Amino acid sequence: MNKSREQKTDAGKPEWLMAEAEHYCSAQGTQLTSLRRLVLETLIKARGPVKAYDLLEVLRELGHRLTPSTVYRILDFFLRGGLVHKVNALNAYVACRCEPQAHRHGPVILVCPDCRTTTEINDRHLNESIFERLGVLGFKIKTVSVEVRGVCPKCAKV
Ligand SMILES: [Zn+2]
Ligand SMILES: [Zn+2]
Numbered sequence: 001m002n003k004s005r006e007q008k009t010d011a012g013k014p015e016w017l018m019a020e021a022e023h024y025c026s027a028q029g030t031q032l033t034s035l036r037r038l039v040l041e042t043l044i045k046a047r048g049p050v051k052a053y054d055l056l057e058v059l060r061e062l063g064h065r066l067t068p069s070t071v072y073r074i075l076d077f078f079l080r081g082g083l084v085h086k087v088n089a090l091n092a093y094v095a096c097r098c099e100p101q102a103h104r105h106g107p108v109i110l111v112c113p114d115c116r117t118t119t120e121i122n123d124r125h126l127n128e129s130i131f132e133r134l135g136v137l138g139f140k141i142k143t144v145s146v147e148v149r150g151v152c153p154k155c156a157k158v
Contacts, residue, residue, distance in 0.1 A: 017044060017083060017096060024081040038064065039074045040095065043084060048117050049092035073115040082143075087111055087118055089149050106130075106144030112152035119152070 018032075021040055027033045042058055043050060050058075056071055075093055078084035083096050089111045097120040098107065108126055110119045130144055 021078070021081070021083055024083060026034060028081075035064070035066070035070070036074055036077065038062070039071065039079055040078060041082065043093060044096040049087045049090050049094040051090075051092045052113075055093070082107075085109060085120070085145065087112060087147065089147055090118075092116075092122070094118055096120065106146070108146045108148065110152070111147055111149050112155055114151060114155040115151060 018037070018040065020035070022032050025036070038059065039055065042055060052068065052071055052075065055075075056066060056068060059066055059071070075084060075086075079086060079093075084093050085096060085107050086092075087094055087109060090113065094109070096107070106127060108121050108123060110121065112118070126146075127144060132143055132145075134141055
């Protein structure tokens, strides 16, 4: 894999995500409430996918007793905006790590089930070819979310 691209995606800065979340909320006619902010911050700090119940636990430790449905509602809200992605292979959620202008194209997430880490890549060509090829079949794409399971470079070395 292209090394520079890998570094670029790993450097996904969380600051833009919070700013993007502000924009997203105002575009939806709502606000980035302190709870929403807290959930997003927790996911950003986690630096990896978090299960909803682990998220509840972390929030409880911070003094916020939320019900699972509240947490799911907040997660769904961010999922719809592409600020958070669901990693189905791990049944967990991860904060978006792509570049600001690219994140709405739909993520390609590499999942290593061994160490439960993910790497989000943004490959415009990959996305474009999905759109092109499925467009030919007359399939109208709404969102794209691709998960690739494999062994990450760290686990491959062991
Ligand atoms: Zn993303
Ligand atoms: Zn791994």
